[in-house]
Amino acid sequence: MxxxxxxxxxxxxxxxxxxxxxxxxxxxxxxxxxxxxxxxxxxxxxxxxxxxxxxxxxxxxxxxxxxxxxxxxETDLAALTAHDTPWRDRIHTLAADLRHRLLAHPGAVNLLLSGRMDGPHALALGEALLAVLADAGLDPTQAARASYLLIVQVLGAIALEAAELPSPLPPPPIAERVATRREQLRGVPADRYPRTVEAADTIARFVSDEQYAWGLDRVLDGIAGRAKG
Amino acid sequence: MxxxxxxxxxxxxxxxxxxxxxxxxxxxxxxxxxxxxxxxxxxxxxxxxxxxxxxxxxxxxxxxxxxxxxxxxETDLAALTAHDTPWRDRIHTLAADLRHRLLAHPGAVNLLLSGRMDGPHALALGEALLAVLADAGLDPTQAARASYLLIVQVLGAIALEAAELPSPLPPPPIAERVATRREQLRGVPADRYPRTVEAADTIARFVSDEQYAWGLDRVLDGIAGRAKG
DNA sequence: TACATTAATTGCACAGCGTACAGAAATTGG
DNA sequence: CCAATTTCTGTACGCTGTGCAATTAATGTA
The missing domain is CATH 1.10.10.60 (Homeodomain-like)
Structure with a gap:
């Protein structure tokens, strides 16, 4: 040492x-x-x-x-390389961990998005992601593209959630945030935005764990479709 | 009038x-x-x-x-509702348009991500997106979830690109940005980050039209998989 | 035409920010 | 004990958002 x-x-x-x-x-x-x-x-x-x-x-x-x-x-990269769990689950775990940690410090994600992420830890995260996607059966090029796609998805979703958090801390619990959204959606005129009003309940839940996981799953579906065999 | x-x-x-x-x-x-x-x-x-x-x-x-x-x-919503073009193409057009316009004013996307997007134009965009996804064969709930996924993806990708633009305007052309990334990737040690170095060429091109479209296509693949029939 | 009412604009001020510069304080090698 | 070196502080400049009081400009009414 x-x-x-x-x-x-x-x-x-x-x-x-x-x-x-x-x-x-x-x-x-x-x-x-x-x-x-x-x-x-x-x-x-x-x-x-x-x-x-x-x-x-x-x-x-x-x-x-x-x-x-x-x-x-602070990210637990070990969970990413746990070969005994399916690759999709490993990515889900990482994504959920990042979301919880970054939303605990609202505004943190804005710091991430305020410059290039090229430090050693960022590189290590990318490298681990490439390894997982190789496990998923992607060739190096596809794995690289997919890794960026995942980062975009995860940070994008977190950023959009953080965007509607109130400035005085601490952030309210998810249930309260959903309730606020539902309340605000009640003011949307049904004649002009019929589909929005029809799906208001789902839209109110955009800031939930479920939506986050659902979106990630669609991305993973799309990525899995590029795996060989 | x-x-x-x-x-x-x-x-x-x-x-x-x-x-x-x-x-x-x-x-x-x-x-x-x-x-x-x-x-x-x-x-x-x-x-x-x-x-x-x-x-x-x-x-x-x-x-x-x-x-x-x-x-x-400023978004051209008419292009979204053009029923003669396939729904995926319509979304691609919208996404490319948003990207070009927002990257022309770097920092604009940070403004978007600095608060809720609940104005009439934001609502109109969401409504149009719901209509397109209904065309794609999604039920209202799935369409709503997919619309948020798309917004996350598009704004996330734009935000990550904007994050590495230099502060003095105007932004350099894409070729130059890719060259800068490639140059910076040359300093990454291959022993510690082997997969990163192996895929450096693809990684340098993360900020390109192709990566943007590729990511969107994977998301659209995932969404299409949820359509009925 | 005069005046009062109202709205828009200004000047000034305050507290905060990042940060440059010069000097004081602290610690060490010789 | 002194000189060299590093860190920390005091002060200052220009920038930010924004509140308050006074000024300016436009109007309706007498």
Whole structure:
């Protein structure tokens, strides 16, 4: 275990570390929402002057990237490579895990979608996804395309759900969110939007576990159709 | 045609109208990016003091909602209801149109994803989508679920593409974006991420028309599998 | 024509943001 | 003990959204 203590440098000691900065950011994300993840907010959380943060990260975008990386790093990739469970189930588990974790910090998904996801954890997730899709019988090219499709689907669904969460935390439970949607759908005029009104009950449940899993299953159906044999 | 001139009100005349505010916002969105869509920027664009904008909209979020509504209103819904073309083609046309328009104003999709899409144009789009999916042979419940799936897929894909566009406008052409991705993928270590490196060429093309259409086709495959008969 | 009423616009102000720059504080090697 | 080096702080600039009071412009009424 290379204890990488870079051989005792000269100069003042750091009050905190990069990880504590990220931790403070995530703490703010969870308690006061994405808007509270500011340089000044993080600094206050750490008991530092705002500028001190720039010792650890060059700018706010870098902090956000690190936060995203950390969030992606919490993913349980082992569940993806569990060869004893069917590949579709493994993807379902990963997708549900991501959804729960990202919706617990509403606004987190917006951070993900605010820049490229090219850190090591993002790469590891992609790699694991490619392995699962190889298990599913896809050749490398098809597997790559399918992996991107899955990421789009999962992050897209989470982003749309997060979009209608209220800004003050914490987010209401799903039942309440569905009830709110149902209430708002009651105001839709049936003459102009007949099919919308007819399906209002299903539409109200768009933000549910079931819809999320249903959509993922359709995507998996489409992907399975490209597997050889 | 009820010329709804609300019978000559008292008080100072308005310098502009709501639509001009929205138009100024979209102009800024296209020329200087999403960050430039600020109250002060819009006011400057209109030759007004910042506060004057609050005559037309209660706050910035309301302006953004109006912008989103306007962007959605530009969609050609007639193409969706063209009964002489196969339903999948109609959806492909709509999806491609949305992608081109939203990526022309990078950051626009982030505005879409920053709140509920419940305006009349959003409703009209949903209604048209339900009609197409009814043509495809889905019952109302399945059609509703499928419509949400499609919206998730389309907006998700656009959001992921927009996430890696550079902030200074205009956005580079697709070929250049793919080249950038390919370049960045050259730095990925093959020992740790073998499948990623193996499929690097496909991964570089994630931001292409082909990947977008391929993903949509897999979703449509999955949806078609739920049609009766 | 004068005035009062009403609406739109402005100026000013406040609190917040990211961050650049200079200097103070702290820690170490020589 | 000093000089070098690093971190942290104080201050400041320009930007943001937006509230409040005063000003400007248009109207209906007297």
């Amino acid at each position: 290379a204890q990488d203590t870079p051989p005792a440098k000269r100069g003042r000691k750091r009050a905190v570390g990069e990880d504590e900065v990220v931790a403070a950011a995530i703490r703010l994300l969870g308690t006061r929402g994405a808007d509270a993840v500011s340089i000044r907010g993080i600094a206050a959380e750490l008991g530092l002057a705002p500028n001190a943060v720039y010792t650890y990260f060059p700018d706010r975008a870098a902090v956000v990237r690190a936060v995203v990386e950390h969030l992606l790093g | 009820a010329q709804d001139t609300p019978p000559a009100k008292r008080g100072r005349k308005r310098a502009v109208g709501e639509d001009e505010v929205v138009a100024a916002a979209i102009r800024l969105l296209g020329t200087r990016g999403a960050d430039a869509v600020s109250i002060r920027g819009i006011a400057a664009e209109l030759g007004l003091a910042p506060n004057a904008v609050y005559t037309y909209f209660p706050d910035r979020a309301a302006v953004v909602r109006a912008v989103v509504e306007h962007l959605l209103g």
